[in-house]
Amino acid sequence: MTWQYAGQRQNSAVTGGFVGSPTSGEPAGDTHRGAARPAGGPGAPRLGGSGDRLFEAVPRWHARAVARLTRAPAAVRAEMFFADQGRVIAGLILLSVTGSLAVAGGPFIVRSLVDDALPTGKVRDLLPPVLMLCGLLIFESTVLTARMKLISRLGGLLTVRIRQAVNSHLQRLPFSFFPRTQQGEVMTVLSTDVVEAQNSVSATTQAVVCRAADIVVGLVVIFVLDWRLSLAVLLFAPATLLIIRGGRRRLMALTTRRRELDGMLMAQAADTASVSGALHVRLFDRAGYEERRFDAAAAEVLAASREEARLTSRVRFLINLGLVATMMVVVTLGAVLVSSGRTSLGTVAALGGALLVSFGPLSTAVTLRSELASAGASFTRIFALLDTPAEHPAPPSQPGPARVREPSPTVAAGPAGGVRLALDGGVELALDDVWFSYDLADPADRRGGPAGQPGRPGRPGAGPGEAAPEWSLRGVALRVAPGTTAAVVGASGAGKTTITYLAAGLYRPQRGTVRLGGVPLSEITPAELHRVVGVVPQDPHLFHDTIAANLRYGRLDATDDELRAALDAACLGALLDRLPAGLATRVGARGYRLSGGERQRLAIARVLLQSPEVLVLDEATSALDSVSEAAVRQALDRLSAGRTTLVIAHRLSTVRDADQIHVLDHGQIVERGTHETLLADDGAYARLYQPVG
Ligand SMILES: Nc1ncnc2c1ncn2[C@@H]1O[C@H](COP(=O)(O)OP(=O)(O)OP(=O)(O)O)[C@@H](O)[C@H]1O
Incomplete structure (x- = not known):
């Protein structure tokens, strides 16, 4: 039931290890293929038959999408943790798109309610669109609940599997790894990084799919409702996208910095909370000193998160402003068109609703991007640790001049090929x-x-230019x-x-x-x-x-x-x-x-x-x-x-x-x-x- 990482042999030539030598993050050849496979891991369903080939391909595509979105090439190797979850991921994507399509029906129901039912004032006419709206809302929330259920199932599974792989690798690392590594760094990988990484696979990427589907469906709906009004929307859309792009890079840098500071803070806390750390804090009466040291580091984290929050809210405000401006133009133009009889009141109301539902959540897009960026950094750290060369079991036999051994009667071949x-x-x-x-x-x-x-x-002694x-x-x-x-x-x-x-x-x-x-x-x-x-x-x-x-x-x-x-x-x-x-x-x-x-x-x-x-x-x-x-x-x-x-x-x-x-x-x-x-x-x-x- 343990997830083990078997990629280090291929990777050791490419990456240097965890501490002081961050991995390039590049997938090392076929590492992700040669890496861990579910060995009856938690929740691993059986795959088989030609129809399942699609479900086997889905995780690969998903891993590629995550790598692209997180901008961490290493993330593509995360496929090894969810290679058997093709059905769940396909289900999630299907639910995301279904949710967006269901929302598309809303504006048309609103239009029929405003244009056809309301003017008659009869319950008989009002009831069908109102019931349809209620049905739509119920369907939407059912889809959302199912999505959440799948996300938390997948998230829980990924958290366990990544932790198992990291822990299993830790047990096989050479002893030399530990004296040069701060315990807190490893703990940060096992806690924060694992959570961020699994979240990007299970939730954040789905959220991006949802947003993309919302926007595409929204644009189609607006165009179908009234192409003239949709032109006004399209006029403002590029400006909104520019704001998102502008804020994204800065926000990504800020998020990464805040996470780094957070990791250092945790490592510091872990050091003083260890038994020998706590003992020495007391022996040297350094409680006050440790508090000040922690406070100073915490103040840096706070300053970084405030700056992050400031930029996030500024970008969100600008995006909302863009949305409000778009609404105002749509309403004004709509009023002109309604008064001249070229469009209906219901169409304008439906358009407003479509705009709010499809483009309203755009303000969270910028946060999604920075979450994905920091998940990228988490993937890089996880794989840097997994790529730290592990101690290999003794090779069964290595021909060559380096292996000089007289035949000895005291040895025999061991069970795993090693010497007994x-x-x-x-x-x-x-x-x-x-x-x-x-x-x-x-x-x-x-x-x-x-x-x-x-x-x-x-050889003893250093070559020219090398430190002895x-x-x-x-x-x-x-x-x-x-x-x-x-x-x-x-x-x-x-x-x-x-x-x-x-x-x-x-x-x-x-x-x-x-x-x-x-x-x-x-x-x-x-x-x-x-x-x-x-x-x-x-x-x-x-x-x-x-x-x-x-x-x-x-x-x-x-x-x-x-x-x-x-x-x-x-x-x-x-x-x-x-x-x-x-x-x-x-x-x-x-x-x-x-x-x-x-x-x-x-x-x-x-x-x-x-x-x-x-x-x-x-x-x-x-x-x-x-x-x-x-x-x-x-x-x-x-x-x-x-x-x-x-x-x-x-x-x-x-x-x-x-x-x-x-x-x-x-x-x-x-x-x-x-x-x-x-x-x-x-x-x-x-x-x-x-x-x-
Ligand atoms: N993890 C390490 N990294 C770098 N240098 C080390 C490390 N551990 C020990 N050394 C150095 O190697 C040398 C030998 O250390 P070692 O611990 O073997 O000495 P020792 O004879 O056992 O000393 P003692 O009796 O004080 O324990 C020392 O100079 C020490 O500073």
Whole structure:
């Protein structure tokens, strides 16, 4: 039932991504055809048979119309969200045109009422036109109700589908996307942009169809009623269109600006409303500062929306003025024609009615245009996010010189074509001459410099005219033999956490290889990686859910007894007994209802449940008091027995027993050995150890 976007492979070459590299908005080749298709999505009816070909074509035409009206070429790709809604869209267009045609009957009924029924004064004569008018009104409101029903059905469906596609893509984006993206920006795409985009597809375009049908039908009716009077109308029509055109461009710019400011305001609010944001606002007593910052941004939004409202009302006023002038001319000319017997009073009255009904809503046309323009910007942002290259599952096999691997008895083909690691005999973790730069890990930057061009390994050092990248790891080579423990120590900023990111496959090195059991991580699927590698990060995250749900992140099918056993092993058994709801206790946003040590132990319990062959522990016990640290260490020791373990630690006391200790300095390993040999060498390790020893 999930809508997934499958266009990024084609698009990655065309567009740069979401943040700092807005997409060109151009449809990338056949992307919209290769993109998501309803997989039994909400409300997806079955299409089949030759008669349905028309309904299959309707969404395509509709998407093209939306792209043209919104002036966002990317909007044409929105077809993938409503490709199965041909009947609904055709119904909407039919209802729009039917509504306009029904209105056309009104002026003729009015003419017959004024010219034929009223002069007799007999109820018998009055009744038919009055009943017809009533019938027409009822029919019109029925058509309108049906239209609204279809619009809200289609709108609801589109909102869900676009959100599903965005969310599904977010889950597949590389981790590097998140540190450089403001959370609020993503939220704006999921909220405002999605609503605007769906509205343009479901409602606004229909409104434009309605207006166009109203005008065409209105002009025909006026011409049929009296061609001389219709000439007077046509005389004023171009002036009205000029006013609409004149106001449109300026209004579109204003609307886009106001929406941008609004998005920034929301992003700011999201930042301070996050748990850690709110905590720091209070810790630094910056409530007043945040209020002022918000007020200043809100004032900008207000100024922009006032200017927008001013221009809208000015344009509407001018359009209404044009309409009033047209009416005055029609009435005056009509009076002359009536007095000279060349037309009837009923014709003039009918003409006035036709003008009001068909051209009256013209004043909203200018607002429709600016709504469509901002929907265009929303489409561009949605597709920029969807075009941000996602992490592909490991390719089954890539022939070529880049893939150098000795035949290994420890691997087999995995279920999805990726490599499946054999676990018996243990798994070795190895970093071979690994160079890594965060600057080059950003796909937006990657396009600029050859060092990070996709498919080509980067090289340390910059070419002529390129800014030298900041290398966080420089030629790191380390090997953690199966079943042994290696520790990495070093000063703050040396690159220790970066090693854990690479070992967990969150980032790829620009040069060199990270291997598990001799297999490069690039050939291992995320599922296989999760099966084999467990990570306790520096700042473990807990989801706003129950303790049980947070634990089952480690293993979805774990039983309650297994959860309790894991909690016991991580010294959280006592906490569990204390909590009235036990495993069902909600831990609060980011786990803020637990102490730092409890959060840490819960994260350890989660990895205990995962029971991976390779463990990566980044300061895993740093937040624990000495009593629980000893207990957790015991649990971890039991867990790491026979498993490959990489420990990142500042507390040198925690790495004494490691089989091998690597000392990292400015991204380079400068020493390695056991605790004793390193101390005896009296080098960097001894200097690190001294202050705490
Ligand atoms: N997302 C990022 N973007 C750019 N640079 C980063 C990013 N994360 C870390 N760095 C930089 O990479 C270098 C290594 O950082 P890392 O977090 O690996 O150090 P560390 O040894 O774990 O430090 P600490 O012990 O203080 O946590 C630092 O210079 C840091 O500023």
